[in-house]
Amino acid sequence: MIYRLLFHRYIIMLLFIVNLFGTIYGYIWYGWQLEITPAVFLAFVPDSPTASLFFTIFLGLLLLGKRNGYIEALAIVSLFKYGIWAVVMNLLTLALNGTLSWQGYMLIASHLAMAIQGLLYAPLYKVKLQHLAVAAIVVLHNDIIDYVFDMMPIYGRLTADYSNEIGYFTFWLSIVSIIVGYIATQRKDKSVH
Numbered sequence: 001m002i003y004r005l006l007f008h009r010y011i012i013m014l015l016f017i018v019n020l021f022g023t024i025y026g027y028i029w030y031g032w033q034l035e036i037t038p039a040v041f042l043a044f045v046p047d048s049p050t051a052s053l054f055f056t057i058f059l060g061l062l063l064l065g066k067r068n069g070y071i072e073a074l075a076i077v078s079l080f081k082y083g084i085w086a087v088v089m090n091l092l093t094l095a096l097n098g099t100l101s102w103q104g105y106m107l108i109a110s111h112l113a114m115a116i117q118g119l120l121y122a123p124l125y126k127v128k129l130q131h132l133a134v135a136a137i138v139v140l141h142n143d144i145i146d147y148v149f150d151m152m153p154i155y156g157r158l159t160a161d162y163s164n165e166i167g168y169f170t171f172w173l174s175i176v177s178i179i180v181g182y183i184a185t186q187r188k189d190k191s192v193h
Helices: 002-006 009-029 031-035 039-044 047-063 069-097 102-120 129-148 157-161 163-186
Strands: none
Touching: 009 031, 009 047, 039 129, 047 069, 047 102, 069 102, 069 129, 069 157, 069 163, 129 163, 157 163
16 A cells, blocks of 8 residues: 555655755755865765765656666665665764754754665665676775765764774665665565555
8 A cells, every 4th residue: 555655656756856856955965065075086975965866866767667777776775875874973963962953853854764765665676686786886985985085974073083983884884785775676576565
């Protein structure tokens, strides 16, 4: 029943619009960090908006009756990874500072929704192992750019004081996200009831 509602064309159109505007807002949110980022690393800094961009493209293709396994694999893996990552970083910021701005709470809600929507639409993905392999390379390569070349998203004192620990956590979150993407897209019975 829930899948019938979620997979209805009007719901997909609504999600497309919401994700499109969320993606645009996400790139604007990263604006100040992109201004201080060397040009060679610009594509690797805005993690969450790029994840939602993959999902927005997936929804747009779905509405057009087209598919792309690479986009779908990048969507599920990166939505889960960066959705969970942002929730954890904002909760750690709250624990460290004892307070969190309204934007922090908004980021928790929106990023949790990112992770969940990526999983909810898994029955529609046409992802093969080669698609997941590319997604795995992309997210792990992004970890290297973020934590070896110091291009990680800046969360004030948290990333300044704990970048090594965050890098370690992020690497393992990437591994978990790849496994989640595999489980969600490679199960034998992908029929929607």
